[in-house]
Amino acid sequence: MLALYGHLFSSYTWKALIPLYANETPFEFRSVGPDQPENTAFVQAAGPMGKFPVLQDGETVVFESSAIIDHLDAFHPGPNRFVPADPAAAIRTRMMDRVFDNYVMNMMQESVVAAIRNPGAPDPEVLARVNEKLERVYAWLENWLDTYDPPLGITLVECAAAPSLFYADWVHQIDRRFPRLARWRAHLLTLPAVSRCVEDARPFRAWFPLGAPDRD
Ligand SMILES: N[C@@H](CCC(=O)N[C@@H](CS)C(=O)NCC(=O)O)C(=O)O
Structure with missing residues (x-):
């Protein structure tokens, strides 16, 4: 087991x-x-x-x-293969996994850490720097989504993108300048494997140190 x-x-x-x-x-x-x-x-x-x-x-x-x-x-292979067998597609998949971890998830966590460190008064310089970086990556992802052909199932890209975009939006909202990204985030949240994570985490929302918005 x-x-x-x-x-x-x-x-x-x-x-x-x-x-x-x-x-x-x-x-x-x-x-x-x-x-x-x-x-x-x-x-x-x-x-x-x-x-x-x-x-x-x-x-x-x-x-x-x-x-x-x-x-x-x-x-433990199953119906969803998370990394494609084709080497070029596998490299693209792993590259995007690094984008979501390094530039979305870890970036978003810097603001969360600032809020944990100083509850109620996180360092505004940290928040501003994180927001600026997130905007840059949102803009890049907005263009990338123009070429991304989402798979029918779930790959490593969706596994990395769903949680990072879910929480990044809480830290710095994906606004109307990034419509494709906002739509894709909403789509990811409808996937049963993702919505189960969202629902199971709901009881802990009060823990979110920056205050969880009530939009999801
Ligand atoms: N690169 C790691 C990052 C894992 C990570 O940052 N986990 C956080 C929870 S979301 C954690 O363990 N935080 C507690 C700590 O850092 O002590 C991975 O991909 O698994």
């Missing part, structure tokens, strides 16, 4: 949950937090920074969400 360690409100945990849900792969979810010290200890010991998600597959422990998705593709 596979076990996934993470938290239902965590964006990177969603990135690993989406492929598991999409392929209906059986697994046990092991939540981390003060009430589950043994799960937290497992995660702390798994990787160099003690970050989640972490996948346990028998004796094998996999950390880093993209590596987890590769592991699922290789050892």
Whole structure:
């Protein structure tokens, strides 16, 4: 039996949950937090920074969400193949995975961290810098979507894009200048594997340090 360690409100945990849900792969979810010290200890010991998600597959422990998705593709394949077999398409897929992690998810998290550090008064310079960078990536994605032919199912691109765009929009709204991006985000949220993550995370919304908007 596979076990996934993470938290239902965590964006990177969603990135690993989406492929598991999409392929209906059986697994046990092991939540981390003060009430589950043994799960937290497992995660702390798994990787160099003690970050989640972490996948346990028998004796094998996999950390880093993209590596987890590769592991699922290789050892627990299902109807959705997350990285295409064609090498050129696979490179494009992995490139976009890096775009969403590095320039959307991690960028958005900088504002979240600023708000955790100074509750109620996050450093305005951090917020302004993050918003500027997010606008730049939104504009780039708006053009990219003109050429992106979304697959029928879910790939690594959708796994990375859904959680990063979901929360980035909370930090800095994807406004009317980016209509394709806003439409694609809305479409991603209708995918059953994604909407399950959104619903399961709903009870934790009060935790969002910048204040969760009520639009999703
Ligand atoms: N590159 C990692 C990032 C994982 C990450 O940043 N996870 C966050 C939760 S969304 C985390 O573990 N935060 C707790 C911490 O940093 O101690 C991945 O792709 O899995």
